[in-house]
Amino acid sequence: MKITIMYFSPTGTTKKTLKAFGQKLAEVLHTEPIQELDFTPKKNREREYRFSNEDLVVLGLPVYAGRLPNVLKEFIGSIQGEGAMGVAITLFGNRSFDDALVELRDRMKENGFRVLGAGAFVGEHSFSRILGKGRPMPEDLEKLSEFALAVAAKAKEENPDTGFAVAGEVPYRPYYTPRNMAGEPVNFLKAKPLTSSACIDCKLCVKLCPMESINYEDTSLVSGICIKCSACVKFCPVGAKYFEDEGFIGHVQQLETTFLEPKRNQWFT
Ligand SMILES: Cc1cc2nc3c(=O)[nH]c(=O)nc-3n(C[C@H](O)[C@H](O)[C@H](O)COP(=O)(O)O)c2cc1C
Numbered sequence: 068m069k070i071t072i073m074y075f076s077p078t079g080t081t082k083k084t085l086k087a088f089g090q091k092l093a094e095v096l097h098t099e100p101i102q103e104l105d106f107t108p109k110k111n112r113e114r115e116y117r118f119s120n121e122d123l124v125v126l127g128l129p130v131y132a133g134r135l136p137n138v139l140k141e142f143i144g145s146i147q148g149e150g151a152m153g154v155a156i157t158l159f160g161n162r163s164f165d166d167a168l169v170e171l172r173d174r175m176k177e178n179g180f181r182v183l184g185a186g187a188f189v190g191e192h193s194f195s196r197i198l199g200k201g202r203p204m205p206e207d208l209e210k211l212s213e214f215a216l217a218v219a220a221k222a223k224e225e226n227p228d229t230g231f232a233v234a235g236e237v238p239y240r241p242y243y244t245p246r247n248m249a250g251e252p253v254n255f256l257k258a259k260p261l262t263s264s265a266c267i268d269c270k271l272c273v274k275l276c277p278m279e280s281i282n283y284e285d286t287s288l289v290s291g292i293c294i295k296c297s298a299c300v301k302f303c304p305v306g307a308k309y310f311e312d313e314g315f316i317g318h319v320q321q322l323e324t325t326f327l328e329p330k331r332n333q334w335f336t
Pocket residue numbers: 075076077078079080081082128129130131132133134158159160161162163164189190191192193194243294295296297
């Protein structure tokens with residue numbers, strides 16, 4: 068059996084979680100080394116991924132507006148399981164994973180994976196440095212180890228149960244509506260990050276943008292779609308990227324006052 072971890076992770080929490088999970092799983096199943104496929108860069112979503120019944124694939128995605136990221140729908144649908152065992156993992160920023168986990172489990176089943184487990188884990192929120200601050204932390208990784216042990220036990224069974232229940236509603240609810248402090252719905256779909264004069268033109272943001280939307284010649288120009296993943300904001304070495312959009316700022320304030328209580332990780336097998 069060969070273990071592959073596959074993830075989209077602009078700010079790194081999904082990647083960290085999947086790496087820890089994959090390593091534990093490989094250790095228990097004696098199947099090191101594991102294969103790692105990072106499809107955050109756009110170019111890595113332009114090829115085909117096909118597996119077989121000798122593979123165990125851990126697929127990880129962040130939760131965007133309570134669901135799987137809309138821009139990745141087509142790519143996710145293109146991953147072919149062909150009888151491979153699968154594990155679905157979603158990372159959420161301490162608000163809620165709503166229907167994203169059940170959606171990922173369903174998509175994997177449709178794509179021909181025999182899904183053994185599904186887990187939703189907390190990661191620092193893309194929009195904030197205080198919501199889910201620093202997570203996944205060592206305590207989260209311990210919980211992840213328990214989940215890996217449960218999946219490893221199922222992987223050794225002849226006919227593992229793939230019909231287990233997962234938190235979330237079917238039919239899935241619509242994308243979560245962001246609100247401001249007054250409870251009014253806000254729409255910041257068109258918001259793009261701005262760039263301050265502190266920019267040293269290192270081009271890191273150009274390299275990190277999963278949509279290849281930041282202009283190489285003039286890094287203050289966001290010429291393509293912005294999914295608000297916040298990679299450019301969080302990783303700019305001089306803190307030059309920021310959002311100024313009123314609706315976006317208002318929503319972040321609302322999140323940071325309403326969802327500070329640490330949420331728990333949940334997994335299902
Ligand atoms: C557009 C967008 C929408 C998000 N929606 C939610 C949400 O509905 N619930 C939640 O708890 N976190 C939400 N988050 C936070 C991410 O799920 C979370 O920060 C995740 O850990 C980021 O993964 P990454 O570090 O691998 O990029 C959202 C983030 C973005 C960018």
